[in-house]
Amino acid sequence: MPDSRTALWAMAQAERAALADDLADLTDEQWHRPSLCGSWTIEEVLAHLTAAASTGRVRWATSVLAARFDFDEHNDRRKADQLGRTPAETLARFTAIIPSTTAASGHTAAWLGEVVVHAQDIRRPLGLNSAPTVEAATAVAEFFAGRDFTVPSRTRTAGLCLAASDGPFTHGTGPLVSGTTIALTMAMAGRLDYCDDLSGPGVARLRDRITADAN
Known part of the structure; x- marks a missing residue:
């Protein structure tokens, strides 16, 4: 970052x-x-x-x-x-x-x-297909993975291995959650919609945590 x-x-x-x-x-x-x-x-x-x-x-x-x-x-x-x-x-x-x-x-x-x-x-x-640059999304993903600030992003992803498919971002160990850097970032920010863009055995756990935080 x-x-x-x-x-x-x-x-x-x-x-x-x-x-x-x-x-x-x-x-x-x-x-x-x-x-x-x-x-x-x-x-x-x-x-x-x-x-x-x-x-x-x-x-x-x-x-x-x-x-x-x-x-x-x-x-x-x-x-x-x-x-x-x-x-x-x-x-x-x-x-x-x-x-x-x-x-x-x-x-x-x-x-x-x-x-x-x-x-x-x-x-x-x-329905706009534009997205932040991978560099910008990576900087935010690394910040979110490292601490709970305005959202419980670090807590939400504890015990999971996050791996970007389009850039250098990786974090943690455990069941894999893989996807674009922006999809990982948005999921860490609590946007449930973006779980649909992710794959791996850790996605269900991440989805459950986002849902629980919203209730």
Whole structure:
């Protein structure tokens, strides 16, 4: 994984730009489709990404305190701040933060992960075949496999051997779970849909853990 924050931010910026290009010609109906991110629509996930790239440490802490450490409420408030009057305005706000290096903490790989994961939360329901680069997905996969941060990714994959079919990412020992780097990353992030893209004797265990976490 790149150990330079500069390299990680460059990848995040490139992934934001690629996502903005993918969304340039969506219809209103497409903007309001459900995403893979809970109850949020495609437009709401994009507004969340804008909020994440616009919220530094002090503003994040103030918002969390105001929400009494209810992170769902915190995220909903920040998302609402970035929703435009129209989807085109929401996209314009996202496009404006493409070069941002603002974040709530110094865990740069996690903020790359925000872009990588939520981009697929948007693309998959829309049937878009674009995906993050293997390099970007690998950086996020290695971060997710190494710790529980905003999602219990390390706990979720304990006792399993993860092996990417399209890149260098491997982690752990135990029953094999194999697939593309982005499929492994999305499964670690708790996206059950991506288990369909994985193979190996460990997939059933991983699927069960994701399902249990969601209940």
